[in-house]
Every structure is written in structure tokens, then in C-alpha cells.
Amino acid sequence: MDRTLEFGGKQIEPDVRRLSDMREVIYDIDWLKSAPDEILYYMYRDLAMSRQDRSIILDHGLRYDITVIPPGRLGSEYVKTAGHYHPEIGNTGMTYPEVYEVLHGTAHYLLQRCDEGRIVDVVLIEAHEGDKVIIPPNYGHVTINPSNKELKMANWVSRNFSSIYEPYKKCGGAAYFELAGGKMVRNGRCDHQPDLRYLKPSNIGKVGFAKGREMYGLVRDIEKLGYLNSPGEYQWLWDEVLSDKNRVNAPIL
Template identity: 25%
Template sequence: MTDYGLDMSITHHPLGFSYGEDVTGPMPEIRTLDQIRASLRDPACQGPNEVYAIAMDVARIQDREELQKRMLLFGVVTYAAGQLGDEPVRSQGHIHKISQHSGWSPPELYEIWQGKAIIYMQEYVADDPGRCFAVLAGPGEKVLVPPGWGHATISADPEVPLTFGAWCDREYGFEYDAVRSYKGLAWYPLVQEKQIVWQHNSRYVPGRLQAVTPRQYTEFGITAAPVYQQFIDCPARFQFISRPDKTAGLWHNFHP
């Protein structure tokens, strides 16, 4: 993974990561199928026991002080291959907790490393979910989830394990209760003949799902370079992740 500014590699048996000499990171947390059943369309489905591994606060040793000062954190996640019943392997839907230091629910910037991803997002976890988007992204592409939106990360290819990195707020926290109260987000991804199709969750008001491809977030100064390398080149570049209030005007009518 040196192409992404970090000397690390991904393992799949078992799920996890190994770090180079100049990189620090935690032992990955493993999310099992039993832990995420409440967020699935079919909670009784069959699938890999270890669904995904997540390591938060991965960094080069020389960057740690700067990251802490800027309240930024870099996380890496890798998924198992396969399916969860008729659903693709995916994360639990959640909203980010409000950070005490900013008073905002932080945004999150994804970069796909391996496999194909669908970043699903909706404006609200409420009876009316507002605008709903499914952003299909491949290796090297970036997807930005705005503050306060419910979202989930979906593997779009059951045969190729998905791996991605993400910039987050250092006071990150995941809120699951609202999503679980609706038995998931407003749209369920299903695998049919190796394609992802969508089924509306009837607990929400009917609406429209917009399928889009990633765009260039030039208004935030993001370039095509790997996102960790962008931080190395300009440590202030991702300050909008931990301080979204400083770019409040850019979040109005945001389109992913």
C-alpha cells in the first residue's frame, strides 16, 4: 500500500493489516456477522463470520503530532469476500456522533484501495430520508460523505475483497440506534446475477435513489493524488473534516 503514502499491507486470512517500520496503527477490530445482523435486511442470513476489519488512527510516526493537533484521524477497513445472504458484504449503516470540539457531526472522506465500493448515503435517518445517493467507486477514487448524513459502505464485487482508507474526525463515534430502529437505511442493496440492485425499505417514505459516479471535490481543495499523500503535502488540506463549521457554506445543497 505504499502507493497510498503509507507502508502497510492488507491480509485476508485472517482479516487485518501489517504495518511498516515508520507506520503505527492499532490491532484491527473485527466486526462479526452476529454483531451487524440488526442492520441487515435478513438478520438470519448466512455469510462470512468475520465480515470486516477496521483499524482507526493509522499514521506515519512523524505525522502523529500534527494529526492530533488538527483533530484528524486516518482509518483503514478491509472486507471479507462473499455475501451476507442476498446482500453484499457491507458496513452497518450509521450516523457520526457530534464532536464536542466542533459541535458538528463530522464528514468523512473515503478513498478506495482495492475492489469496488458503493458508498450509500441519505440526508436523514427519519421517516423521510431526504435525498439518497449510491456512489460507485473504484481504486483511487474518492467519495465525500457530508456532515450528519446516514451512510454505509458496500462491497460491489463479491469476488474481490474491498479495502479503503478514510479521513475522519479524531473524536469519531458511530451512532447505530436510529438506523436499527428502521431496520436499516432507506435502500437495501441486493446481489442478483453478480449485479447490485436496490430494494426500498418500506419503513421509510417512498423516494428516489440516485446512482452516481465520484466527482472532483475541487471546492474542498481535494486532488487526484492519494489522500494520505495529500495530507503529507499539505497538512491543512483536510481541516474541513474535523472543523466542518469552517466550511459551512459548502455543505448547503451538497451533491456527492
């Protein structure tokens, strides 16, 4: 199947993530023993609609990507991304944040924060088409496609770092696995798995988000993405994203 993406009048070929890239983070070990090495998802990185847009994006040290995750199962588990953390910005005590938008389908964003190697907070956010989800500083994240539809999502992120995958591999995955049917199972390979908190998406107007507008349009108001490189100036935003006032019941699949 041709997975070329047309964006800005150009044909973009994806990077791919195969099952063999994720063997360490799969729940269903028995299934994994005989599973074929299939492509699980497609990543289209560093996109821009025009030369002018690219210049603006580069000048602000940002990157715009699209990821496509077809529906599927990893044995008894829903298909997901590998999971990663971001590095600390200097000696600020804060890692680089990120923001996602669901363009099509449904996504479960599974966030977790560590303190001195121990997981101290785990959050699940269900997002639908048009929803935005901010990954706050110091949180690692996995994206799960829990539906029978293709998930297409975009992200804005700083271009000044490389993602860190090793903590997820070392732990055998995230603090929880989402099995078919929506059952959340604690990862016994992790030292600690706090109870899950279920939060709403981050559809926050103050940073330029609108339900009916794709966030690529922020290239025309790119200062609103300043938190991606300077998170220390946006404590109010992290407080709002993680607030218990955004709690919801567990998603119904």
C-alpha cells in the same frame, strides 16, 4: 487467514465486525436464522506512517483508518458495513463529515439524510480505485462491496466523536438494500424511502484530491482537511458534493 496490516513499519491487528454485530440491519432474515457468525470486515484504526505524522494528525484532531471488506453475500444481499451517523458539532446544526478513498476494489457508498426522524435524501455513489468520496454533514452512510474482489478503503475523520449506530438498527438497515446483481430494494421498515440519486465521487482538487495520489499524503498539507472539524466554513464544498450536476445513471455491475 492472517489479517495483520503492515503500516509505517508496524504490524497492526484489526478490530473486526462480525455478523452477530449486524443482525438488526440484515435484509435476508430467513438466511440469517442459520448463518454462521463469520467475520465480515476488518478495521485498522488510528494509523500513522511515522511519529512525526502521528503528531501532526493528533494536533489537528484527526484520525486515519483503513477498512478491508472481503467479497461475500449476506444471503441475497451484498456484504456491507453496519451503517452509522455522526453526532452534531455543538449546536451548529451540522454533524461531523468524513472522507473515504478506495485503495483497491469497488465500493458503493449509500448515504442518507434525516430531517426530524424522516429520511429526506438517499444517494448512492460508485467509487473505484483512487476515487475519493466525501460524506457531507448530516448524512449517515453504509459501504457496500458489490464485486467479487476485496474492497480496501481508507478514511480521514475527526477523532472528537464516536459513531452512532442506533438509527440504522432501529430502522432495520438503511433506506435501501443492495441485492446480488445490483438490484436496489426499498427498506419497508423505514418510514420513508425517497427515490435514489446516483452521484459521482468527490474527486475535488480544491481540497487536495488527485486521482493518482493516495489521500494519506494530505498529512503534509493537512489544512486541506479542515472541513472535517469545521464543516460550517465549507458550505461551498457540501453544495458541490451534493449537486445534481454530479448525477449519473445507475451503476452497471
